[in-house]
Amino acid sequence: MAGQVAWYFVAGLVATYTFLRALLRLTQHEKEPQTLATLLPFVSPLLGLGTQKTKFFVKLRDAHGLPIYTLRMPGSRTYVITSLSLVPALQRQIRILSFHPIELRAAERVMGLTRTGCEILGANMNHDDSYLGSFVKALHPALSPGPGLDEINETSVQLLAASLGRRKTAAGVDMFQWIRHEMFMATTNAIYARASFQARESLIPDLMEYFQKAYHEHGSPLVKCRFAYNTRHGLGPEDMARTEIGQISATVTNTVLAAFWFIWHIFSDPAVLEDCRSEVERLVGRDEHTGIRTLDLSRIRTSCPVLLSTWHEMLRYRHIGIQARAVMEDHLFDGRYLLKKGATVMCVIPALHSDTSVWGPDAAEFNHRRFVREDGAGAKRANAFRGFGGGSTLCPGRHFATNEALSFAALLMTRFDVRPVAGVWKEPRVDMPLTVSLPLPIEPVEVKIVPKAEQEWKVLFSASAK
Numbered sequence: 077m078a079g080q081v082a083w084y085f086v087a088g089l090v091a092t093y094t095f096l097r098a099l100l101r102l103t104q105h106e107k108e109p110q111t112l113a114t115l116l117p118f119v120s121p122l123l124g125l126g127t128q129k130t131k132f133f134v135k136l137r138d139a140h141g142l143p144i145y146t147l148r149m150p151g152s153r154t155y156v157i158t159s160l161s162l163v164p165a166l167q168r169q170i171r172i173l174s175f176h177p178i179e180l181r182a183a184e185r186v187m188g189l190t191r192t193g194c195e196i197l198g199a200n201m202n203h204d205d206s207y208l209g210s211f212v213k214a215l216h217p218a219l220s221p222g223p224g225l226d227e228i229n230e231t232s233v234q235l236l237a238a239s240l241g242r243r244k245t246a247a248g249v250d251m252f253q254w255i256r257h258e259m260f261m262a263t264t265n266a267i268y269a270r271a272s273f274q275a276r277e278s279l280i281p282d283l284m285e286y287f288q289k290a291y292h293e294h295g296s297p298l299v300k301c302r303f304a305y306n307t308r309h310g311l312g313p314e315d316m317a318r319t320e321i322g323q324i325s326a327t328v329t330n331t332v333l334a335a336f337w338f339i340w341h342i343f344s345d346p347a348v349l350e351d352c353r354s355e356v357e358r359l360v361g362r363d364e365h366t367g368i369r370t371l372d373l374s375r376i377r378t379s380c381p382v383l384l385s386t387w388h389e390m391l392r393y394r395h396i397g398i399q400a401r402a403v404m405e406d407h408l409f410d411g412r413y414l415l416k417k418g419a420t421v422m423c424v425i426p427a428l429h430s431d432t433s434v435w436g437p438d439a440a441e442f443n444h445r446r447f448v449r450e451d452g453a454g455a456k457r458a459n460a461f462r463g464f465g466g467g468s469t470l471c472p473g474r475h476f477a478t479n480e481a482l483s484f485a486a487l488l489m490t491r492f493d494v495r496p497v498a499g500v501w502k503e504p505r506v507d508m509p510l511t512v513s514l515p516l517p518i519e520p521v522e523v524k525i526v527p528k529a530e531q532e533w534k535v536l537f538s539a540s541a542k
């Protein structure tokens with residue numbers, strides 16, 4: 077009896093396998109990019125992605141060396157781009173390979189937008205003057221270099237400096253929790269001019285009240301821009317609050333993770349620390365009469381090339397992000413590959429960031445000076461760096477995030493020592509959700525923050541234009 081059951085089981089498996097293989101063959105056009113992970117058709121990619129997340133895409137690139145391939149999963153087909161050579165073609169087709177349906181899905185599922193809100197966001201979404209088509213443009217006065225950006229930058233660095241200045245004695249902290257708290261408070265206060273936003277559900281009534289009582293009028297140019305834009309498009313108070321949550325998450329999540337890994341790379345390697353600290357210390361002034369030390373954080377970006385390079389290298393080396401696009405109609409991509417309507421295209425940033433033909437044989441190593449090299453490879457590398465995406469969806473928050481992280485690191489290096497409690501730096505285990513750009517530490521990094529000798533400081537931000 078047991079033997080018969082086993083026989084039926086094996087026969088069932090063989091029949092299922094044969095059926096799935098036939099289904100794959102019959103539904104895959106020969107001009108589509110080659111299918112991979114077909115050991116168990118439809119199931120292998122699901123298992124691979126579930127267990128290895130972004131690493132799975134890179135592993136398949138390493139094993140097969142294809143610039144683009146297809147993953148077939150139940151009910152979906154995904155085309156995975158792993159080569160820089162195909163990025164220009166992706167960036168050119170902004171309407172056929174569109175970001176907007178992905179944004180709309182996130183607004184619906186993650187932010188929980190109402191039906192009316194979804195209709196407003198989804199209306200004519202591929203037109204330049206639609207809500208999604210012109211949203212980022214509306215943020216430029218607040219996030220592109222100029223007075224709006226200077227205002228947010230200045231507030232956030234002053235808040236960081238004030239908070240760090242209150243640390244007068246050595247204390248142990250979990251480095252990630254601590255950085256998250258500092259950055260969250262500085263960022264949300266710089267944007268909203270109010271500090272009580274914490275968890276998601278309580279945030280919705282808080283934000284509704286915030287807009288209804290017109291507190292945004294005292295907030296940053298960024299929140300004013302968003303309010304004006306949402307009002308113009310007829311978004312109601314609840315949807316306005318819900319889209320704002322999406323913005324807080326886009327602003328804070330990646331910035332916090334990036335700041336964590338930036339501080340990690342600086343402090344966990346004495347050579348990096350020495351290079352970066354000596355650069356920042358050159359910017360510190362001292363009043364001969366009062367002894368007060370001054371640091372103008374608006375000069376960090378232009379005067380500290382190694383620190384800036386360390387930031388870019390961290391984003392290159394640690395990035396796990398994916399740029400997803402929806403295929404709006406059947407399309408012969410780059411004149412060669414058939415992409416089918418309804419599928420998703422994914423451009424895998426860690427695959428581009430680990431390409432030895434661009435980054436050289438040491439692509440797998442962290443080299444904090446990589447972006448200061450002047451060996452003629454600069455332009456090629458600048459093109460290949462996708463830390464903030466690229467093309468029409470290039471991250472509008474990159475200037476703000478860069479300034480905030482550089483300033484935080486500079487304040488820490490000049491005023492504190494950061495020492496691992498265990499005596500040695502141990503890299504934390506991480507999770508790699510597909511929705512974020514950098515790995516999430518899932519175990520504590522216990523450090524001691526030790527203030528240097530008692531000194532009085534004046535931190536300035538004399539504006540980026542100067």
Ligand code: HEM
Nearest residue numbers: 212326327330331334399400464465468469471473477513
């Ligand atoms: C280090 C921190 C950050 C990283 C690594 C990062 C990364 C990215 C990347 C890779 C994209 C491109 C997404 C795509 O093409 O699919 C993007 C887009 C975007 N980012 Fe950031 N970002 C950061 C900080 C910020 C901040 C501070 C803000 C807001 C103030 C922001 C707002 C946005 C928005 C609104 C988009 C969508 C652009 C569009 O729809 O065209 N990001 N970001």
